[in-house]
Amino acid sequence: MFTQLLHYFSKKSSFEKKLYTVLGYYPKNRELYRQALTHKSYKKRGGLHNERLEFLGDAVLGFVVGEILYQKFPKGNEGFLTQMRSKIVSRKTLNKLALEIKLNKLVRYHKSAAHQSLYGNALEALVGAIYLDKGHHKVAEFIQKTLLLPHLDLNDLTKEVVSYKSKILEWGQQNKKKTIFKVLESTGKDHKKLYKVALLLEGEKLGEGTGSSIKRAEEQAAQKAQSQLLIK
Structure with a gap:
């Protein structure tokens, strides 16, 4: 056997x-x-x-x-x-x-x-x-x-934030602050695309992020901005 x-x-x-x-x-x-x-x-x-x-x-x-x-x-x-x-x-x-x-x-x-x-x-x-x-x-x-x-x-x-982007957009809405994400540039070929995105608060750049998709770049920019604004 x-x-x-x-x-x-x-x-x-x-x-x-x-x-x-x-x-x-x-x-x-x-x-x-x-x-x-x-x-x-x-x-x-x-x-x-x-x-x-x-x-x-x-x-x-x-x-x-x-x-x-x-x-x-x-x-x-x-x-x-x-x-x-x-x-x-x-x-x-x-x-x-x-x-x-x-x-x-x-x-x-x-x-x-x-x-x-x-x-x-x-x-x-x-x-x-x-x-x-x-x-x-x-x-x-x-x-x-x-x-x-x-x-x-x-x-x-259960304690982790689902999305930094959602969190900061909610904060902007509550505080009546215009919050937008702007794609600054995209580089690389299809399989290795890299995006750079800025988070603008009332027209002023508050955070910048890069990632293999626009969504990931936005999340990184939002995370940086959140730490500056001390949002919990």
């Missing part, structure tokens, strides 16, 4: 063995997981990449996280639960979780596309692949036991 098991495991590819360290099981459909971990910049796959699985994984992740939060916080209202879900499925959190489970060692991409969000996107695609390969029960187990429980404290997460 032991010899048979040894033979079974020895036949597994290097990719499958690495996947096992992340998932805790061997996949039924190996190619589905290869696709999930292949960025569109990786040319050797003949155009097969993870964007469709990322779309599916985003929906599955949102649903499963919603289930978990509904059970975890029985007194939480809709607004609270929505904010908590937004924090968990944010690009920042997904990037962090992807690195925690060492998914970065499995993702394939061209060096021109290298940026941290690539790993969070791949994590969403992986969730989509697990759902298609193993179903709802297995993907829910992966999200809760592999991603959330070991790496996120949901009680601590």
Whole structure:
């Protein structure tokens, strides 16, 4: 029996063995997981990449996280639960979780596309692949036991700000201050675009941020402005 098991495991590819360290099981459909971990910049796959699985994984992740939060916080209202879900499925959190489970060692991409969000996107695609390969029960187990429980404290997460941009826009509205975000410049090619955004308060620049998307640049600018204005 032991010899048979040894033979079974020895036949597994290097990719499958690495996947096992992340998932805790061997996949039924190996190619589905290869696709999930292949960025569109990786040319050797003949155009097969993870964007469709990322779309599916985003929906599955949102649903499963919603289930978990509904059970975890029985007194939480809709607004609270929505904010908590937004924090968990944010690009920042997904990037962090992807690195925690060492998914970065499995993702394939061209060096021109290298940026941290690539790993969070791949994590969403992986969730989509697990759902298609193993179903709802297995993907829910992966999200809760592999991603959330070991790496996120949901009680601590309740204290985090959802969006610096939302917070500062709310402050501007309450204090009747005109607050706008202005894109100053964008540089780089499609796979490595970089945006610079300024936050203007009553026409005066209060913060500036850069990021691989306008949204990320706005968040950084808002965070800097918030610290200057001492907004809590």
